[in-house]
Amino acid sequence: MRAKSDHASGGSAAAASAASPPSEFDSIDPILQLLRFLPYGFLRPPRLRLKLPSSLALPSPMTVFCLVLLTYFAVVSGLVYDVIVEPPGIGSTQDRSTGAVRPVVFLPGRVNGQYIIEGLSSGFMFVLGGVGLILMDLALDRNRARSVRISFASFGISAIVIAYAMSMLFIRIKIPGYLW
Amino acid sequence: MGAKAENAVRPPSLAPSSSFPFPALRTLKLKTKQQELLIRVSALALIYVLAFAVRLFSVLRYESMIHEFDPYFNYRTTLFLTKNGFYEFWNWFDAESWYPLGRIIGGTLFPGLMVTAALIYRALRFLTFAVHIREVCVLTAPFFASNTTLVAYFFGKEIWDAGAGLAAAALIAICPGYISRSVAGSYDNEGVAIFALLLTFYFFVKAVNTGSLAWGLASAFGYFYMVSAWGGYVFIINLVPLYVLVLLITGRYSMRLYVAYNCMYILGMLLAMQIRFVGFQHVQSGEHMAAMGVFFLMQVFYFVDWVKYTLNDPKLFHSFLRITLTCSISVGALALGVGTATGYISPWTGRFYSLLDPTYAKDHIPIIASVSEHQPTAWSSFMFDFHILLFLFPAGLYFCFKRMSDATIFIVMYGLTSMYFAGVMVRLILVATPAVCLISAVAVSATIKNLTTLIRTKSKALQTVSSKGTSSLKASAKASLDQALPFQRNAALALLAGAFYLLSRYAIHCTWVTSEAYSSPSIVLAARGAHGGRVIFDDYREAYFWLRQNTPPDAKVMSWWDYGYQITAMGNRTVIVDNNTWNNTHIATVGRAMSSYEDEAYEIMQSLDVDYVLVVFGGVTGYSSDDINKFLWMVRIGGGVFPVIKEPDYLVNGEYRVDKGAAPKMLNCLMYKLCYYRFGELTTEYGKPTGYDRARGVEIGNKDVKLEYLEEAFTTSNWIVRIYKVKPPKNRW
Numbered sequence: 001m002r003a004k005s006d007h008a009s010g011g012s013a014a015a016a017s018a019a020s021p022p023s024e025f026d027s028i029d030p031i032l033q034l035l036r037f038l039p040y041g042f043l044r045p046p047r048l049r050l051k052l053p054s055s056l057a058l059p060s061p062m063t064v065f066c067l068v069l070l071t072y073f074a075v076v077s078g079l080v081y082d083v084i085v086e087p088p089g090i091g092s093t094q095d096r097s098t099g100a101v102r103p104v105v106f107l108p109g110r111v112n113g114q115y116i117i118e119g120l121s122s123g124f125m126f127v128l129g130g131v132g133l134i135l136m137d138l139a140l141d142r143n144r145a146r147s148v149r150i151s152f153a154s155f156g157i158s159a160i161v162i163a164y165a166m167s168m169l170f171i172r173i174k175i176p177g178y179l180w
Numbered sequence: 181m182g183a184k185a186e187n188a189v190r191p192p193s194l195a196p197s198s199s200f201p202f203p204a205l206r207t208l209k210l211k212t213k214q215q216e217l218l219i220r221v222s223a224l225a226l227i228y229v230l231a232f233a234v235r236l237f238s239v240l241r242y243e244s245m246i247h248e249f250d251p252y253f254n255y256r257t258t259l260f261l262t263k264n265g266f267y268e269f270w271n272w273f274d275a276e277s278w279y280p281l282g283r284i285i286g287g288t289l290f291p292g293l294m295v296t297a298a299l300i301y302r303a304l305r306f307l308t309f310a311v312h313i314r315e316v317c318v319l320t321a322p323f324f325a326s327n328t329t330l331v332a333y334f335f336g337k338e339i340w341d342a343g344a345g346l347a348a349a350a351l352i353a354i355c356p357g358y359i360s361r362s363v364a365g366s367y368d369n370e371g372v373a374i375f376a377l378l379l380t381f382y383f384f385v386k387a388v389n390t391g392s393l394a395w396g397l398a399s400a401f402g403y404f405y406m407v408s409a410w411g412g413y414v415f416i417i418n419l420v421p422l423y424v425l426v427l428l429i430t431g432r433y434s435m436r437l438y439v440a441y442n443c444m445y446i447l448g449m450l451l452a453m454q455i456r457f458v459g460f461q462h463v464q465s466g467e468h469m470a471a472m473g474v475f476f477l478m479q480v481f482y483f484v485d486w487v488k489y490t491l492n493d494p495k496l497f498h499s500f501l502r503i504t505l506t507c508s509i510s511v512g513a514l515a516l517g518v519g520t521a522t523g524y525i526s527p528w529t530g531r532f533y534s535l536l537d538p539t540y541a542k543d544h545i546p547i548i549a550s551v552s553e554h555q556p557t558a559w560s561s562f563m564f565d566f567h568i569l570l571f572l573f574p575a576g577l578y579f580c581f582k583r584m585s586d587a588t589i590f591i592v593m594y595g596l597t598s599m600y601f602a603g604v605m606v607r608l609i610l611v612a613t614p615a616v617c618l619i620s621a622v623a624v625s626a627t628i629k630n631l632t633t634l635i636r637t638k639s640k641a642l643q644t645v646s647s648k649g650t651s652s653l654k655a656s657a658k659a660s661l662d663q664a665l666p667f668q669r670n671a672a673l674a675l676l677a678g679a680f681y682l683l684s685r686y687a688i689h690c691t692w693v694t695s696e697a698y699s700s701p702s703i704v705l706a707a708r709g710a711h712g713g714r715v716i717f718d719d720y721r722e723a724y725f726w727l728r729q730n731t732p733p734d735a736k737v738m739s740w741w742d743y744g745y746q747i748t749a750m751g752n753r754t755v756i757v758d759n760n761t762w763n764n765t766h767i768a769t770v771g772r773a774m775s776s777y778e779d780e781a782y783e784i785m786q787s788l789d790v791d792y793v794l795v796v797f798g799g800v801t802g803y804s805s806d807d808i809n810k811f812l813w814m815v816r817i818g819g820g821v822f823p824v825i826k827e828p829d830y831l832v833n834g835e836y837r838v839d840k841g842a843a844p845k846m847l848n849c850l851m852y853k854l855c856y857y858r859f860g861e862l863t864t865e866y867g868k869p870t871g872y873d874r875a876r877g878v879e880i881g882n883k884d885v886k887l888e889y890l891e892e893a894f895t896t897s898n899w900i901v902r903i904y905k906v907k908p909p910k911n912r913w
Contacts, residue, residue: 016867033855058430065581068596069574075603076570081556084538112606114558122559130574133627136675137578140630157675163571164682167563174560179692 059093069127082116089116106174122170125163132159185793208730214750223346224333228326231353234691235322235363237699242317242716244365247701249742249759251367252749255317256366257285257296262301262313269294270456276754277744278766279736279789287456292409293372296320321362328354328375332614332621335382338389339580339587340622348439348621354690357565357613360698370610371409378404378614380416381594384444385587388427391436396443403444404451407458414467414532415611419597420444421474423590428481432586438482466520466528473512480508536726538604551746553607562602564697565609567689568682569620573599576619579626588622593617612739628679634672703746705803705900720746723794723901726894727751731792738785739794740774740807740814741767747794756788764821771818775811775825782889783851785906792893793904797855800864800899802874809875812836839878847882854904857885857892862899 081087091104107113136158139149171177201826208216217337238247250721261269272285285400300323301316329349336345341678352358361370373654386392395400424441427433447463449471462468484504527533534541538556562570574627577595580588598612700706705717727737728751734755737747757767774782798806812827819825829845830836838846846852860871860883871883887904894903 031492040680061581063586064577071596072574072577072599075599076559076562078556078558078562078603080538080603081558084542084556111564112552112555112558112561114560119559122563126570127574127624129568129571130578132570133623134578135626137575140634153671154413159373160571160678164568167570171560171563175564177696179689 071131073123073127076126078119079115082113082119085113087113087115090118091115102160106170108174108176111175118170118174122167125166125170128159129163132156132163135159188643207538220342220346224330224349227346227349227353227626231326231329232322232601233429234694235359237363237695238701239318239364241699242701242704244315244701245701246317246367247363247365247703248368249702249745251317251365254293254369255314255744255761256369256745256749257289258297258317259313261294261298266295277748277758277760278763279756281763281766282611283760283762288760290369290406290407290409290411290457292376292405292453293320293367293369294373295408296324297367298418304531318365320363321366321368324372324375325353325358325362328358328378328614331375331378331382332617335378335385336618336621336625338382338385339585339591339618340625344618344621347624351569351621351624351686352614352617354687354694355566355569355613356618356690356693356698357616359611359690359694360565361610363694363698365701369410370412373406373412374610374614376402376406376409377412377416377611381590383904384420384440385590386438387444388437388586388590391434391439393439393443393913396440396448398442399444400447400451400653403448404454407448407452408455412611415598415601417448417462417468417471419594421471422597423593424474424478426589426593427586428458428478432589438478439456441478442475445471455490457819464524465526467532469516469525476508476512478624480504498767518864535601535604535608543851554605557603557606557609561606563626564693565613566616568686569616572620572623573616575627576621576623579622580619591615591618591622624679624683631672631676631679634668635676660848664703705801707801717803717898717900719896719898719900720747721750722896723903724750726896727792727903730894734854735791736789737794738770738773738790740770740796740810742810743794743796753792756790763815768818768821771814772822772825773816774807774814775830775849777845777848778850778853778887778889782906786909793854793890795851795854795902796903797859797899797902798875798881799855799859799873800862803900804875806855806875807851808838808873810857814851837878838873838876838880840881842881852882853885853887854890854902856880857902857904858885859899860884 033118081173087107091107092101093104094100096104105115106118107115135152138144139153139156144152244254257269257272260272269291270286273282274285275282277283297313297317297320297912300320301311301313304311304316329352332352333345333349335344336348346893358374360452361368362374380399380402383395385400387395401536403413403416405417421439424437427437452458452462463472487500488497491500516525520527528536530541530545534545534554541554573595577592580592586766595615595618598608598615602609602612640732640888661829703720707715707717709715724747727735727747731737731753732755733752736756737751738756739747740760741757741761744755744760747753747755748758757763757770761767769784769788773781776784796806797808798804799808812830815825815827815830819827830843830849832841832843837843838852838853856871859873859880863870864872869879871880872878873880890904890906892902892903
């Protein structure tokens, strides 16, 4: 139990007993008297190993955040759609005049449909935009070296610009009547 | 917060009072705190009005009518409620749908929406506004969307600060993910349910933050409202225990969490049992067991913690802990095992199980798999519904992880779980929208605060240097200037302009999406005519009104289940199956009738007492959501119950065709005959042969359709809805 928890005061007697030297069972709280002997009187405590191994600590917030970002990338690229509907990686269409087979990257005709590669590239663009904003915030940290801060800021700004431009391009290709 | 505090303590000599434009109005000059309050309140008021106004496209374009299919059922029940009162409504058995089974409406619906609309109607009538209940129903969803923006403001204020609250309110007011289900006319459960969801979460987070019993009670009542409004309350009852578990694991627990969760769970559970449709599911259904498990775990956890505090003896406590753990784990496992084995605790239902295992519905439950809203989500749907929020979401998560508190942990968990579910089912983008908007608002607020701080610090340093002028201050100012990035102020101004540009593009996108994609009433179709003018197809209402006027009052109408609610609400006739889809065998019977030859279908129709058959056909107009395109689902569902219907009989080489190369069973089944009766004589497009189906883009195979047991009763002006009368059996052999 970590120090962050604040404990309940079980009864006024418990508070009184806390003032006196510890490990003295001189309280008038009946439950405490019961607890002294009740379970151990006729039960023998089972031999359990209760200590968690010390290497099993909670991961740091930033580790969890990286995992979260990966999960977000998977979900937003339509991974569940890919698993269930099993579309091809990239579509193909036959050129009517020459008969050659041309690849089609974006599935036309529907808003809720995709090929695998278009999903992954769009998901990457979204994550790039998010990472750009994060880099911009990291650039304001006064404890880093100045050159690092400048590179963070420039990467961040260019990442956002590229991500937004590409996402707009993708959606315009996908939905021909977009913002008409 | 820092910038605002600076403002308040700035010495008055620096305030430019001499440059105040209208000296006469100097008496009206507000203090900074009042200015800030005025800006906030006026911004919220504008956002409230905006959220209502942006949802009114279809009311302005067409008329004030109810959209889609499900809202017609809600409208019919609200009408019944206002006419006959609450007790009749609560005990209503409806013989007009699912003939001959009937439906216990009082026990199988979520009454929250209807009761809310009826209360608003009564309130307006009390104030002597003579409104019709239909207008109230149409405008309920936008009204509650506006209220949701207010709740989002308070929630944002709770997790971050007032600036984030305002940003959250603005983002959620126009977010297309929410607008899609709360546009005016979409009188559906979700319109009210999202308000209840956000309210419950806000009250609960407030209860955890303050530890007050009053907020806990408020969250229990918010949960009751949510349970009465929508089946998605299962999300709340699973997310909140998960959140409690995470707080326990990370050590962020205290008496506040204990009070908040206990109050909400126990009172919420008792209140939820008042809804007949939910019944005793909170103690019997597998989906609700997580909450109960966490409840008992919490009792054990806090008990052990309290004993440790009072005992003050580590060795004795250790043995006590071992005994307690063994007992509680064994009792819990035993209870769970006995409950599941005896069947008292029912397993997860198909609808919710398919969220955890998305491949389940495709293989096992074709009815769930056939609904287009239940398909998994592609990237373009996310982009369509969220736009730049998809960039702001990971950035907002980063800010929440950077400054962790109980409230930010909650919003992060809500965001992640709801985004996963949104990825599994398109419809659930709606549940993810509040979380995405809130987290994005955190990112917007934090980024803009950073940028404005950059712009302000340099000017403040310059001002102090100029006013004081001592050497030590100059040195420290220079040092701080050295640490700053080059061209900091200009870059920050440019970035601020860029942020403004991005947010304005978001607003343009949302308005375009609302206008083009989410404001169609579905019951009235519109298309662009040959010369660019708009053509309106009002065939559905034409057909239902014909049914209402020209058929006997006890006539029974057989159609595919999509149209059931509309036929009962507008046509006022009994239907065989409707959108409730509670009886799969009954639907399969109708599917079998539609896919059989005419004589077999006639026997089935006689057994169901069918008088009229209604089909939807889009071949003349090019309308693609007609019954021929849905036909394979009829075959699959019918074949799932009656093995005599086999799907390969209707396909040619695995392909579904209606032209000359189609399967013979397809060309002679009832659905084909009813859709294409007399169609072979019609020229639909200039330059194409007669009988050219514009929706499939082919010339039909069987042009000479003859009906033996049915006769055509009515076809609408654009051939979209066709009604046939079932002939009585012949008198002589």
